[in-house]
Amino acid sequence: AQSVAQPEDQVNVAEGNPLTVKCTYSVSGNPYLFWYVQYPNRGLQFLLKYITGDNLVKGSYGFEAEFNKSQTSFHLKKPSALVSDSALYFCAVRDPEGDAGNNRKLIWGLGTSLAVNP
Amino acid sequence: DAEITQSPRHKITETGRQVTLACHQTWNHNNMFWYRQDLGHGLRLIHYSYGVQDTNKGEVSDGYSVSRSNTEDLPLTLESAASSQTSVYFCASSRTGLNTGELFFGEGSRLTVL
DSSP states (O other): OOEEEOOOSEEEEETTSOEEEOOEEEOSSOOEEEEEEEOTTSOEEEEEEEOSSOSEEEOGGGOEEEEETTTTEEEEEESSOOGGGOEEEEEEEEOTTSSSTTOOOEEEOOOEEEEEEO | OOOEEEEOSEEEEOTTOOEEEEEEEOSOOSEEEEEEEETTTEEEEEEEEEETTEEEEOTTOTTEEEOOSSSSBOOEEESSOOGGGOEEEEEEEEOSGGGGGOOEEOOOEEEEEO
16 A cells, blocks of 8 residues: 655754654655645645656755655755754655546655754 | 635534535635644545536545535535544645645644534
């Protein structure tokens, strides 16, 4: 069955240090991968996506993610964390065996809470 | 600017009552989705629509219904509210095509069923 795993419920990092939020997936076919961020009491916001091409994709707020097909991973990274990056982060994959056409639903991870300490 | 709005943002109701959560988007997106977010469960898809008059059940659709009479709106109705439906509900929309995974979310509606 298709699935997305975020193995860490919480990640703590000091401000200024690099951060990594992990995501692994299990889908058939070529996955489309996404990262979203949710600030407290807000809706989710799109950060970045991998569809095809360069394995390193850059997104909003200085975040980037690396697609690794052999490890079936799509880890979110940032070279220098900010306190304002503290939020809940969701990884998602588009199900390639979903509905017909281009309207395929997302499979979501359970989220990772990132805390950046001053 | 285009946006997606949900109302009400907070609602308290009693078991057995019918509740409708509104979702309105001005992106002119064909795809619209309703999710619920609960601790330990992440986001779970309730219903979704790929266009006017199209509605589909998600993974947790029991006790919920939607209708799509125009592009802009996808109201979510709880026919007879239950305490298990206490949750935060998010509406989202997206374009068709390869950008389908780029969802635009509303700010959420927090529902408490007593």
